Structure formats: structure tokens, C-alpha cells
Amino acid sequence: MIKYVIHAKKWFDKVNGNTYHSVRVLDTVRQLQLKVPFRYGYGEHYRTTAQQEMIKQGWIKEEFKHTDFLNLHYICEEDCKKRDVVAWGKVA
Helix, strand or coil, rough: CCEEEEEEEEEEECCCCCCEEEEEEECCCCCEEEEEEEEEECCCCHHHHHHHHHHHCCCCCCCCHHHHHHHHEEEECCCEEEEEEEEHHCCC
């Protein structure tokens, strides 16, 4: 059973050559969601960002281990517009 869905949106700043992302994490068991605001990070850094926020909010005690990936589902949308990535991570 998938316990957490980690959904990231990424934007690439062509002028400066930097990648940014924001993340939403859904706990499918408790039906809770948390948002990670717009921040710098390329590649799969959004996974680390999501885990750090989950630890901070008390959802998990430590970073995921190799065997925990059976309980996770990742969605990453590339080439989003900056405004969409910023809005995705806004806590409201």
C-alpha cells in the first residue's frame, strides 16, 4: 500500500541556469497534506526536501531507507512555469 505520495513541480531558470522546485506530500492513510515552499534544488533534490519537511512536521522520525520505497509514490512535473511552482508550494 502506498502511504505517501510526493508530488513535485520544477522550474528551470534559463537566465541563471538554476533549477527550483516546490513539493506537496499527501499522507494517504491519515488524509493529510503538507506543502514545501519554492526553493532551489535540481535533480531529485525534491525527495530530500520532502523528507526533511516530513521530519520537521513529525510525520516520520528519520529519512527513508531503501526498503521504505515500497510505501512511496513520486510524481515530478518538469518544465513548469515559475508562477505555477511558486503557487504549488504556498501554504494557505
